[in-house]
Amino acid sequence: MKILTLVRQVLDAEESVRMKDGAVDLSASKLVVDTMDEYGVEQALRMRDADATIEVVALAVGATRCEEALRTVLAMGADRAILVECGTPLDVIATSSVVSEVAKSEQIDLIFCGGGQADWDSHALGAAVAERLQWPQATWSSALTIDGTQLTGTHDVDAGKETFTMALPAVVTTQQGLNEPRYPTLPNIMKAKRKEMRKLPVESFGVTAKLKVLSAGVQVKERRRTMIDGKDAGLAAAELINLLRNEARVIA
């Protein structure tokens, strides 16, 4: 069995967003593997730990820099990596045709995808890939087990949670709670340098963008930043309630 885990490189959450010419400029920023994707990688590795015949392939569609993210995932334990090099970011629907083409040519049985990107807050890639492949999907999974070709899991839905079963091939999107992703150890970081990293140009997939980014801007909402001294709790409470009622006029 072959598992494909999608890997995205995102801005480190601690970093501030830099802008240049009306667009986000990541050239001088620290980028990391999206935490959401680490859950998928970890899940795939656990499945392989239980069944050594499983192969774990990591895929990123993005700039040459994404190689770093893929190396991290190889150091976590993935068997090999594929980077589809693409200078300008593609929209989700276009990306989904690249991912599904790779899944077909690699004869993948199970795809893990992050539940929502840390930088874009999108949730679409997993479902779009599932549709292109005509596979079922489970999104927002917080527990997952595999028995032969049958997946059993728990995931979040509008009204709460559900437990489900479905058969492979399938797409699963991951989220917090699924597992505790492992850290790469030094020997594994060394080993990862020798693992296969195949690079393919995005042009060979013949995809066309479906969206055009026109502009981007950092929003700063002006806050009052009025500080109230908390030494006397009673006075502080009275002052806050008064300000909410009479200055901000947001409570009755």
Next chain:
Amino acid sequence: MILIVAEHANGKLAKSAYEMTQAARDCGREGPITLLVLGSGVAPVAAQAALLGDQVLVADLPALAEYDPEVWAAAVAQIAGEGEAHTVLIGGSRSGREYSPRVAVKLDAPLLEDAISLTDVGGDLQAEHYTFLARVTERVEALGPVVVVSIKPGALSPAKANAAAAEQFDVELTLPERRVAVTARMTEKSERVALADADIVVSGGRGVGSAEGFVELVEGLADQLGAAVGATRAVVDAGWRPYAEQVGQTGKTVQPKVYVAVGISGAVQHLSGMGKSKVIVAINKDGDAPIFKEADYGIVGDVKVIVPALIEELKKS
């Protein structure tokens, strides 16, 4: 036509249907505003939808009693195709975010995700949405004649109902087999106001100390204010509160008139879910906590002392 997939629950049209209708009325695209109601036993919902749209399409089938991403995507894509919809609006709920990409692929259409505004500019549909943990607002244009859009809940003002009801039509659908078998459902019910709809939200972080502290301080203050209750991921991970209450990147997005952060540090992932609130109040014992940079009113102090004093003060009046 502009096709709106009307979300509903418990026999009631959801607020998102009103918000999507307003987006449809304001976006500057031609064609009748058509609400599609999918479900089983949905006549009351269809009647409410008839007061919003120019026409209503109803698929009232036992097979639609429970949501499934493939079934919903097939139904919506079929109706959009047959009705020659140029714009398909889908709610930005968990389910909407899940099946809308399938609809876009089926229609070979671009997907505008989590839109907070929608405008036709010379025949092309443009949307704004938040990116980079809601710190950046991006404007994107859809390239193509047919566009699928998911609308961020709570970002747009809800439409007012029309005086007269529009005509309703039953539709026939060819639906695929379900491939995901649901074996159990756990609903998270709360007696309180729904987080997404609340004017006031009181949220607690690790600073409340314990599950009991959360009940006493956060629920106690929320009771006095008639507020919804939210929590940080740290609190949810600790098992003090259900995931349904989590606010932030991986939880819910809220935009109330007042957000009261009780013992919350203000991590970016939390801020991305509440940073657009009109007024933010923070109570934290650490004067350097990042939350104070985002706050309109801040009290530096122990929540165990300040919050009971606030509850007392509110009880006075």
